[in-house]
Every structure is written in structure tokens, then in C-alpha cells.
Amino acid sequence: MSPEPRPSAPSLEQARRQIRGYGLDADPQSVLVAVRLMAVGARLGQASEVHFSRFGLSTGRYRLLADLEDHGGGKSPSQLAASLGVTRATVTGLLDGLEREGLVVRGASAEDGRGAVVSLTDRGAQRLKDMAAEHFDRLQGLVAGLSVDEREQFLSMLDRIDEGISALTSD
Amino acid sequence: MSPEPRPSAPSLEQARRQIRGYGLDADPQSVLVAVRLMAVGARLGQASEVHFSRFGLSTGRYRLLADLEDHGGGKSPSQLAASLGVTRATVTGLLDGLEREGLVVRGASAEDGRGAVVSLTDRGAQRLKDMAAEHFDRLQGLVAGLSVDEREQFLSMLDRIDEGISALTSD
DNA sequence: CCCATATAGTTAGCCACCTAATTACTGAGG
DNA sequence: CCTCAGTAATTAGGTGGCTAACTATATGGG
Numbered sequence: 005m006s007p008e009p010r011p012s013a014p015s016l017e018q019a020r021r022q023i024r025g026y027g028l029d030a031d032p033q034s035v036l037v038a039v040r041l042m043a044v045g046a047r048l049g050q051a052s053e054v055h056f057s058r059f060g061l062s063t064g065r066y067r068l069l070a071d072l073e074d075h076g077g078g079k080s081p082s083q084l085a086a087s088l089g090v091t092r093a094t095v096t097g098l099l100d101g102l103e104r105e106g107l108v109v110r111g112a113s114a115e116d117g118r119g120a121v122v123s124l125t126d127r128g129a130q131r132l133k134d135m136a137a138e139h140f141d142r143l144q145g146l147v148a149g150l151s152v153d154e155r156e157q158f159l160s161m162l163d164r165i166d167e168g169i170s171a172l173t174s175d
Numbered sequence: 176m177s178p179e180p181r182p183s184a185p186s187l188e189q190a191r192r193q194i195r196g197y198g199l200d201a202d203p204q205s206v207l208v209a210v211r212l213m214a215v216g217a218r219l220g221q222a223s224e225v226h227f228s229r230f231g232l233s234t235g236r237y238r239l240l241a242d243l244e245d246h247g248g249g250k251s252p253s254q255l256a257a258s259l260g261v262t263r264a265t266v267t268g269l270l271d272g273l274e275r276e277g278l279v280v281r282g283a284s285a286e287d288g289r290g291a292v293v294s295l296t297d298r299g300a301q302r303l304k305d306m307a308a309e310h311f312d313r314l315q316g317l318v319a320g321l322s323v324d325e326r327e328q329f330l331s332m333l334d335r336i337d338e339g340i341s342a343l344t345s346d
Numbered sequence: 347c348c349c350a351t352a353t354a355g356t357t358a359g360c361c362a363c364c365t366a367a368t369t370a371c372t373g374a375g376g
Numbered sequence: 377c378c379t380c381a382g383t384a385a386t387t388a389g390g391t392g393g394c395t396a397a398c399t400a401t402a403t404g405g406g
Contacts, residue, residue: 006262006364006365013334013337018245021245022241022245023311026304026307026308026311028307028308028311030311030312030314030315031315033323033326033327034314034315034318034319034326035311035314035315036330037318037321037326037329037330037333038314038315038317038318039314040330040333041219041317041318041329041333042219042220042223042234043260044216044333044336044337044340045215045216045217045219045220046216046220046234046260047260047337047340048212048213048216048336048340048343049213049216049217049220049363050363050364051340051341051343051344052213052343053363053364053391053392054343054344055343055344062391062392063213063217063392064391064392064393065392070193074189074192074193080354080355081354081355081356082353082354082355089214089217089218090392090393090394091177091393091394091395092354092355092356093355093356093357093393093394093395093396094392094393094394095355096355096356096357097391097392097393098392101391101392113354116353116354116401116402117354117400117401117402118353118354118355118399118400118401118402119353119354119355119401120354120355133197136197136199137197137199140194140197140199140201140206141201142342142343143201143205143206143209143210143343144201144202144205144206144209144342145339145342145343146209146212146336146339146340146342146343147205147208147209147212147336147339148205148339148342149332149335149336149338149339150208150332150335150336152204154328154332155204155205155208156204157325157328157332158208158212158329158332159207159208159211161320161321161325161328161329162208162211162212162215163184164320164321165215165219165317165318165320165321166184166215166218167320168316168317168318168319168320169215169218169219169222169317170222171313171315171316171317171319172219172222172223172225172226172313172314172316172317173222173225173226177394177395217393220393221393221394224361224362224393224394233361233362234362235361235362235363236362251384251385252384252385252386253383253384253385261362261363261364262363262364262365263384263385263386264363264364264365264366264385264386264387265362265363265364266385267385267386267387268361268362268363269362272361272362284384287371287372287383287384288370288371288372288384289369289370289371289372289383289384289385290371290383290384290385291384291385
């Protein structure tokens with residue numbers, strides 16, 4: 005069963021009501037933007053899983069494969085964790101799945117007895133190639149509602165919001 | 176162990192290289208916007224979990240509590256699933272946790288022998304009240320890098336991207 | 347040379363999301 | 377009536393995140 009269609013977007017009125025209800029003086033517009041962003045982000049994440057599942061992948065597995073290909077050679081699980089922004093434990097899990105599917109191989113490191121080297125298999129490279137056209141096409145569709153200028157602005161705002169994320173996690 | 180600091184943001188150059196590598200003619204800027212949005216969305220989701228965990232909640236559990244309070248009375252799990260945009264199975268899991276913590280109670284429905292009615296307990300309402308000031312403050316911090324006008328624009332663009340999400344899931 | 351500490355990778359266990367299957371009840375047609 | 381399709385909620389099992397703890401190897405100081 006799929007998630008229910010689309011939850012009605014939160015309104016400015018709702019935000020105002022909540023803030024007033026607690027006797028606070030927060031800016032309803034700011035709160036609304038934050039809440040909508042989180043909602044859209046969550047929906048996008050789920051849509052992304054649907055998208056990648058067409059190719060027998062998940063978002064995490066795709067990102068790992070793409071990172072490997074972009075890097076152009078073998079990479080250690082630690083390096084992968086760093087460039088994907090996830091923990092090493094998560095990389096272990098992703099690799100387990102990818103190796104089971106034969107998209108990736110784990111080898112021992114030559115220099116470090118503790119280390120491993122992960123490489124794309126031919127099958128893995130082929131998989132990326134097979135999905136490329138449709139993948140990029142759909143990505144373009146995602147932002148097709150924005151003009152070229154708007155996309156430029158959007159990128160800039162996104163960067164500033166990225167910095168603002170620390171407001172949620174600081175202390 | 177935390178996820179590694181911050182993966183370097185994908186660049187326009189990277190997008191161009193990938194597209195060229197597959198011999199496609201996609202617009203690198205569009206692809207970049209889509210990829211960055213997904214990356215920021217994912218980071219925001221993780222930050223949100225950190226934020227809510229301060230109050231002994233998760234994003235999902237908070238949204239459920241807030242929805243109940245906003246609704247002003249009891250609500251069935253099905254209604255909750257619809258307004259949160261998740262499956263009923265997910266609601267069952269969230270309720271299990273919330274009920275264990277005493278923030279919510281499940282009662283039998285008067286009209287429908289199959290149905291349940293979920294209500295906020297005093298403890299649940301108090302929890303929301305306790306966290307309100309800090310919560311809204313941090314939400315404001317998230318979008319503090321944007322001017323009032325930019326926030327207005329951002330909301331509009333976000334809506335259009337929300338519509339574009341179907342490009343990922345259609346068919 | 348050896349031990350202490352640090353690092354690489356994995357494992358185990360938690361949470362939220364999903365799908366699919368199960369159980370219990372409703373309500374409409376024969 | 378009574379059966380049978382539909383709906384409410386839960387359960388079971390999978391995945392990807394996380395943290396914490398464990399194993400194995402590296403490395404630097406006495």
C-alpha cells in the first residue's frame with residue numbers, strides 16, 4: 005500500500021494559530037517555509053526511492069555506485085562514507101546489498117591490512133549506463149517548473165538553507 | 176559515531192562530466208539543482224531527527240502529536256495516516272511508541288467496531304508546550320539566511336517542485 | 347621490543363519508512 | 377438473513393539511516 009495521496013500543505017493560517025496558541029512571537033512565514041521545506045524534502049526522499057527502485061537500486065546504493073564511478077577507481081569504505089556523508093556502518097550495509105547483486109566487489113587493501121578496496125564491476129557500470137537517460141530525464145522533470153533564472157536563485161537560497169541546518173543541530 | 180562532517184556539494188562541473196560521459200544532452204544546471212535539493216533534503220531530514228530527539232521525540236512522532244493537537248480532538252489512525260502522508264502501518268508503529276511513552280491513548284471507536292480513536296494525553300499536550308519556544312526558534316534559524324522576499328519566492332518555487340516530484344514517480 | 351592508543355571494518359540493535367498478508371468488522375445484494 | 381467484498385488496524389519482514397561495541401591491524405613512545 006502506498007502512502008496516502010498528498011497531505012494538504014500546511015497553511016500560513018495554521019502556523020499563525022499554532023504560534024499564537026503557545027503565546028510566542030515567532031514569524032509565521034519563516035515557520036511555514038521551514039515546515040514546508042521539511043515536508044517537501046520528505047516526500048522527495050520517498051519519491052527518490054520509488055525512482056531508483058525501477059532500476060533495482062535505492063537512493064543510497066545509487067549514490068554509492070555513482071560516487072565510485074565518478075572517482076574512477078577503487079575506494080575504501082571509509083572514503084565512501086566520507087563522500088556520501090553517512091557512517092561507515094551504513095556503507096557496510098549498502099556494500100552488502102551491492103555485492104550480493106554483483107554490482108561491486110570488495111578486495112583487500114595492498115597497503116593497509118585493515119583496509120578494503122571497493123570497485124565497480126562491469127555489471128555495476130552497465131547498470132549505471134542503462135539507467136542514465138531515464139534518470140537524468142526525470143531529474144530534469146523535477147525542476148522543470150522553474151525558469152533558468154529561478155533555478156539559479158534557488159541554488160543560492162538552498163546553499164543558505166544548508167548553512168541554516170546547523171540551527172537545528174547546534175548545542 | 177556521527178555521519179562524516181559534510182560531503183562536498185556536487186558541482187556543476189561534476190554534473191556536466193557525468194552527462195557527457197553517457198553521451199546525453201541533459202541540462203547540467205537542472206540536474207545540479209535536483210541533486211543538491213535531494214542532498215539538502217536528506218541532510219535536513221537527519222538534522223530534524225537530531226532536533227526532535229532533544230525532546231524525546233522523532234520527526235514522525237512529533238508530526239503525529241502536532242497533527243492531533245491541531246485537529247483539536249480524537250482522530251483515527253487512518254485519518255492520521257492520510258494527513259501525515261504515510262501508511263497506516265507506519266502510524267501503527269508511531270502510535271506504539273507514543274502510547275508507550277504515555278503521550279497518546281488509543282480508544283475504541285463508538286461508531287465503528289473496527290476503528291480506533293487516538294487522543295493526546297495531558298502529558299502529550301504538555302510535551303508539545305514545553306518544546307514550542309525552542310522548536311519555533313530553531314525553525315526560524317533554519318531559514319534566517321533568506322530575506323522576507325526570498326522566503327516568499329522560495330515558497331512559490333517549492334510548490335512547483337512539489338508538483339515536479341511526480342516526474343520521479345509517474346508511470 | 348612492547349604496549350597503548352588510534353583507525354578500518356563489521357556486527358548488533360534501534361527507529362521510521364515501506365509492502366504484503368492477516369484479523370476483525372461493516373454493509374449491500376441476492 | 378447471510379454471504380462476500382471492502383475497510384480498519386495490526387503484524388511480519390525488508391531497507392537505510394543511526395549509535396555503540398567489537399575485532400583486527402597500525403603506529404608511536406618508553
